[in-house]
Amino acid sequence: MNFALILFLLLVVTAVLWAADRFFARKRRAPGEPSPWWVEYGASFFPVILIVFVLRSFIVEPFKIPSGSMIPTLLVGDFILVNKWTYGIRLPVLNKKIVPLGDPQRGDVMVFRYPADPSLDYIKRVVGVPGDRVEYLNKRLTINGEEVSVQRDGDYLHTDRMYYSPRYVEKLGESQHQLLIENDAPAYVPQVMDFPFRDQCTYTSAGVRCTVPEGHYFVMGDNRDASSDSRVWGFVPDENIVGRAFFIWFNFSDMKRIGGFN
Template sequence: MNFALIMFVLLLITGSVWLLDRLVLQSKRTESTKEPWWVEYSKSFFPVILAVFLLRSFLVEPFKIPSGSMIPTLQVGDFILVNKFTYGIRLPIISKKLVEINSPNRGDVMVFHYPENPSLDYIKRVVGLPGDHIAYRNKQVFVNNVLQEQKPEGDYNYVETGLNFVHTKRYTENLTGHNHAMLVNPDVPNMQIGAVAEFPHRENCTYSEKEMRCTVPAGHYFMLGDNRDNSRDSRYWGFVPDNMIVGKAFMVWMNFSDLKRIGLSID
């Protein structure tokens, strides 16, 4: 469901009714004549819809985390806020960039339209920038042939939907100066080669059971989930083009299952 498109259509309808009433209908009504219900409702909702549309389109948009692909950084059920202007001001719906502000940095947690189905929004971490050479070998990330250090932090266990208990190892990963938490499941193979899809610029990548290598095309980004062995990401469906970027995640504003997470910044 394209919520922005629905909001835009409602904005056009209520705004058109408000304008029609202001220019034509209002002058034809007497003081004792009651406004038609459709005029009254449109005039009431138009400013509210306009404010929400502008807020969501250009400033901040809320999202809910539906899966565990970003554990431990983000938990299932987290409601997060996404900064819509960090990476530039874009036209709503078509995502055409109007003003260039910043480019994504390695380590950013970014929301984007899922390349395989742009009606869905995904959230992952930026690992590869345009022109980078990315390798994933033995569950370690190499950026431009430099190993990104992983510092062990002990065991990390969690329960998936369906009461499936998962045992992993927690690490602090240093992505060229950006430290963040991530998980590795020692019982899962390095890559699921059979799950790799065909995608644009597939020729930029090579795969084997032990290693994946990709060169990030211009204007694209390589994304990984922090829960490395429970994340379908750029290793499997390719690169995120700039025109599919939604914004940068920066804060957890609610989690009804764990109120202590309210207000946590997203690093």
């Protein structure tokens, strides 16, 4: 379901009803005669839908985390807010950028439309920007020939299955974030899909090397061995970007999670 399209259609319908009632129907009705119920309800909903449409399309949009690919940064059930203008103002529904304000940076947590099925929204961390040489070999990340700093930071308890994963702190871009790396998981990338610019990547038993094409981004999950990401399905084109995730506003299981994150 394309909620943005549905919201846009509702906006158009209610706007037409509001304009018809405001500029035409009122003048033709006798004094004190009420509007037809369907016109009255449609016109009254127009301001509400307009505010929701503007907020959701240009300012901020809520999302819910459906999977564990971003553990420990984001957990299943986290409700997050996504900044819609930090990467530029885009036309609703078409998602075409009309006002460039900025570009994704390494380390950003980004929401985007899944390249293989744009009807789905994905969330991952930006690892490579256009022109970068990204290598993830033997579970160590290297960007443009420089290995990204990683330090061990104890263990992370998965409360749903009661087991521990090694936890690390990685410095990517201007900030640090936590990630999980499973020691017993294979280093190679299984089940690689056929994707645009596939020839820009080389796969070995140790992992993958990629050069990020112009207008595209290389993304990975913080739960490195439990994430289907650019290693599997390729690069994220700029036109698929939705916005930058920046705040957890609710979690039914743990209210302490409310707040910002790296």
